[in-house]
Amino acid sequence: MTDQTVRCYRHPDRETGIRCSRCERPICPECMVNASVGFHCPECVRDARRDAQATGPRTVAGGSVAGDPRLVTKILIGLNLVVFLLVLALGKEVVTPELALVGAACNDSGCFGVALGADQWYRLISSMFLHEEPWHIGFNMLSLWWIGAPLEGLLGRARYIALYLISGLGGGALVLLLTAPNTATLGASGAIFGLFGATAVFMRRLRYEMRPVLILLGLNLVFTFFWAGISWQAHIGGLVAGALAAVGMAYAPREHRTLVQWGTAAGVLVAVLVVAWVGVARITG
Missing domain, CATH: 1.20.1540.10 (Rhomboid-like)
Structure with a gap:
């Protein structure tokens, strides 16, 4: 029988029901990083920091973060x-x-x-x-x-x-x-x-x-x-x-x-x- 249990991608011995809101990889509580929208995995956090240094902070959809996010x-x-x-x-x-x-x-x-x-x-x-x-x-x-x-x-x-x-x-x-x-x-x-x-x-x-x-x-x-x-x-x-x-x-x-x-x-x-x-x-x- 195939094991259908979802496990953390960094800790295969840990079951989880949470996924990264960016890449959808399953993550356990130890790997979860609070974000403005949902939780992110450590890799996505590092990628976001790298992108922010290169192009500035980005929204969930990849747009530029504005000073007044409701201006339009x-x-x-x-x-x-x-x-x-x-x-x-x-x-x-x-x-x-x-x-x-x-x-x-x-x-x-x-x-x-x-x-x-x-x-x-x-x-x-x-x-x-x-x-x-x-x-x-x-x-x-x-x-x-x-x-x-x-x-x-x-x-x-x-x-x-x-x-x-x-x-x-x-x-x-x-x-x-x-x-x-x-x-x-x-x-x-x-x-x-x-x-x-x-x-x-x-x-x-x-x-x-x-x-x-x-x-x-x-x-x-x-x-x-x-x-x-x-x-x-x-x-x-x-x-x-x-x-x-x-x-x-x-x-x-x-x-x-x-x-x-x-x-x-x-x-x-x-x-x-x-x-x-x-x-x-x-x-x-």
């Missing part, structure tokens, strides 16, 4: 608030037709939408920062702070920005593919759902308790499908795109981490743009 999240929240104040000052009738994600629609001022020309594709980005109602922006910004800020510290700024934008674009792409062309879609929810997906991926990778994030995600999905006026296409598109990008960031092998992470992000981005292009072709065809 604060900036994103600030941009959303600025656009919301613009809506309050000028009126939703003026701002929303210019910034919302629309396939093709017309009003008294003329026709507009992503399907009407390359100069309209900016809506895939601008719609991510547009909110009309106080409850909408309030809920989204609280979610962005609670979910996004810890994830930014885990990823580092560059990877976090990439994940946020890819998630938001993923939501917009599925909207173009599955929503009526004249439907206006807006809000940061697609990007935030991508952050939910990424959080679940990293919690799985680091062997954290999954139930809290799965319950929170489940509740949000219930609201997505049973609350009137919510674009489930944006939420699901963002969730899938964010989770896929996060898999590459979380599980990239240490030797080729940067290449795999950015390669995965680029691959997901290309897939998202293809879906958006198919959605536009559906409208124009």
Whole structure:
């Protein structure tokens, strides 16, 4: 019979249920080194110190450690608030037709939408920062702070920005593919759902308790499908795109981490743009 007992890689005579959160090698209490996220084995600690001396301290995902690990999240929240104040000052009738994600629609001022020309594709980005109602922006910004800020510290700024934008674009792409062309879609929810997906991926990778994030995600999905006026296409598109990008960031092998992470992000981005292009072709065809 094969012995299935997990033993410390440095002390084969000792059983253990703990693994290094970086390399996943089994480690016993004597070999465990406390880290900001989980426990590390002695080899990973030495490698981290060597990397820190060569390139500066790194996050769990390999990004640079910033002085303010929540700066990007604060900036994103600030941009959303600025656009919301613009809506309050000028009126939703003026701002929303210019910034919302629309396939093709017309009003008294003329026709507009992503399907009407390359100069309209900016809506895939601008719609991510547009909110009309106080409850909408309030809920989204609280979610962005609670979910996004810890994830930014885990990823580092560059990877976090990439994940946020890819998630938001993923939501917009599925909207173009599955929503009526004249439907206006807006809000940061697609990007935030991508952050939910990424959080679940990293919690799985680091062997954290999954139930809290799965319950929170489940509740949000219930609201997505049973609350009137919510674009489930944006939420699901963002969730899938964010989770896929996060898999590459979380599980990239240490030797080729940067290449795999950015390669995965680029691959997901290309897939998202293809879906958006198919959605536009559906409208124009």
